[in-house]
Amino acid sequence: MKGLLKIASVIGLVLSIVPPVLFFLGQIELDSMKLCMGIGMLAWMVTAPFWINRQQEDRGPETEEN
Amino acid sequence: MSSKLFKKIVAETNEYERTPIPDNQLKGNKSFLGMYAGEHTAGTEFVIGPLFVAHGVSAGDLVLGLLLGNLLAVLSWGLITAPIATAKRMTLYYQLERIAGKQVVRWYNLVNALMFCFLAGSMIAVSATAVGIPFNLEMPTLNDWLPRTPGWIVTVLLMGAVITLVAIQGYNQVSKFANVMSPWMILIFIAAGIVGLAQLGVGSAESLISVAKEVIWNGVPLPGMSRFTIWHIIFFAWFCNMAMHIGMSDLTILRYAKSWTSGFSVFAGVYLGHFVAWIASGILYAVFLQANTGSQEFAPGQIAYQTLGIAGAVCVIIAGWTTANPTIYRAGLALQGIFPKVPTWKITAIVGGITSLAACFPALVMKLLDFVALYGLLLMPMGAVIFADFYFADKMGFRSEGALNSKSDFSWPALLSWVLTLGFCLALNFSYGVEIFFLGLPGWFVAVAIFVVLSRMKYPLTNFLAK
Numbered sequence: 001m002k003g004l005l006k007i008a009s010v011i012g013l014v015l016s017i018v019p020p021v022l023f024f025l026g027q028i029e030l031d032s033m034k035l036c037m038g039i040g041m042l043a044w045m046v047t048a049p050f051w052i053n054r055q056q057e058d059r060g061p062e063t064e065e066n
Numbered sequence: 067m068s069s070k071l072f073k074k075i076v077a078e079t080n081e082y083e084r085t086p087i088p089d090n091q092l093k094g095n096k097s098f099l100g101m102y103a104g105e106h107t108a109g110t111e112f113v114i115g116p117l118f119v120a121h122g123v124s125a126g127d128l129v130l131g132l133l134l135g136n137l138l139a140v141l142s143w144g145l146i147t148a149p150i151a152t153a154k155r156m157t158l159y160y161q162l163e164r165i166a167g168k169q170v171v172r173w174y175n176l177v178n179a180l181m182f183c184f185l186a187g188s189m190i191a192v193s194a195t196a197v198g199i200p201f202n203l204e205m206p207t208l209n210d211w212l213p214r215t216p217g218w219i220v221t222v223l224l225m226g227a228v229i230t231l232v233a234i235q236g237y238n239q240v241s242k243f244a245n246v247m248s249p250w251m252i253l254i255f256i257a258a259g260i261v262g263l264a265q266l267g268v269g270s271a272e273s274l275i276s277v278a279k280e281v282i283w284n285g286v287p288l289p290g291m292s293r294f295t296i297w298h299i300i301f302f303a304w305f306c307n308m309a310m311h312i313g314m315s316d317l318t319i320l321r322y323a324k325s326w327t328s329g330f331s332v333f334a335g336v337y338l339g340h341f342v343a344w345i346a347s348g349i350l351y352a353v354f355l356q357a358n359t360g361s362q363e364f365a366p367g368q369i370a371y372q373t374l375g376i377a378g379a380v381c382v383i384i385a386g387w388t389t390a391n392p393t394i395y396r397a398g399l400a401l402q403g404i405f406p407k408v409p410t411w412k413i414t415a416i417v418g419g420i421t422s423l424a425a426c427f428p429a430l431v432m433k434l435l436d437f438v439a440l441y442g443l444l445l446m447p448m449g450a451v452i453f454a455d456f457y458f459a460d461k462m463g464f465r466s467e468g469a470l471n472s473k474s475d476f477s478w479p480a481l482l483s484w485v486l487t488l489g490f491c492l493a494l495n496f497s498y499g500v501e502i503f504f505l506g507l508p509g510w511f512v513a514v515a516i517f518v519v520l521s522r523m524k525y526p527l528t529n530f531l532a533k
Contacts, residue, residue: 013253016377020257024264034375037257041377044250052246 015040106335109386112366115347122287135303148329151320166480167469182397187424193386196367205365206428230418259346308442314449450513479520
């Protein structure tokens, strides 16, 4: 489950940065870019909180980190 | 919110305000990378970058100035703040209390808390320019000092309430929030730069240079604005967080570090936030100015929304939020020094209220560069005092932590170092016209010198040992 969440989060980040690059290259319209970035934002916000901080909790207190 | 949930939120808050951090609470570099990346990729970056454009800095001066200034800032954190933080493991306020005494620290804490409230307030105001978009809120302009509409006040107060509730939960919650949001936020800043350049017609390396030099940072200030040089950029980048590094506010954060090298973790924050984000937001503002010639509106949320859509507007909200949170938390700790018996969460709630009220005034946003410089300058001398006490006490022959060791609530050397240094800076400003951005460096040396001389007189090591 955590793996799926991480994949969804990465897709969210990809949708946040690739469409602007495509817009810069003239491969996509501004409105389509904005829509993709909005979807990417949602994907990140909905999935990332479940694994970023959870990763630290699973490893125990942050004091256990190197 | 039900009282049961509220109690649950505040029940586990223990921030070690007056004791060193125990070993089992120390954090690795990763915690600080996330914290600093979130903190320095902030709502203020959406204001500072555009203000550089408005001040007519040239493209070459901006890039070189930011590279050098940010390097100096990282070195200040890593070599000045972090070694003391990890050696003492105490909050700035408690450390200062041991040196300067409770009476002096009360005044310092009050000034500190007020400055933090105003800074956090400016960030809430920036966020509000995005929150207000769906409600068609009338946005502030460059010359606004007072709120324009009741809708602005309501928006700001609601945002302040939510942010305060998160801050009440303490450092761990703030760190978690910053950890989650910072990777996405940084990408949005980068995306803003890319899209902005495309909208300005950049299609090649040559056109990038010419657009940067002739359109974005063309060296011509907007009407009514002074012209910034490379020195302004270097010193602003170095000292925009003066209170945090040479002012020692980040003792409170870095005391959790396992190693003093965690101080260098701030590089991620300053080079992403104070280089990439300032440049990106400057590009966005240039796009806005090109599309709205002569417009006085200055609303980062609106500017980001026009270029990036909903993701841009949400980024402005989150960016403001992730900086307002630790700032409110720091202000809470400052007041904790004045009212040690009042629970942290109550103090933070009061601070959040003051911050929200301050955020109602757009002047905090429009005069942000001057305010940031002033706030660092006001707090810096006490950082110099801590530095001098830590490194020079034995070498220069005076007793360290003078107030604690003389069982006094009041230390003249610390108070006079603060007041006389600010007087010196004021004199430089009034008599020689030295701008506020350049006062911190000479001021720091003056503060160290005054403290060492007065401490040798007040707390000589020989007299102490003779007793």
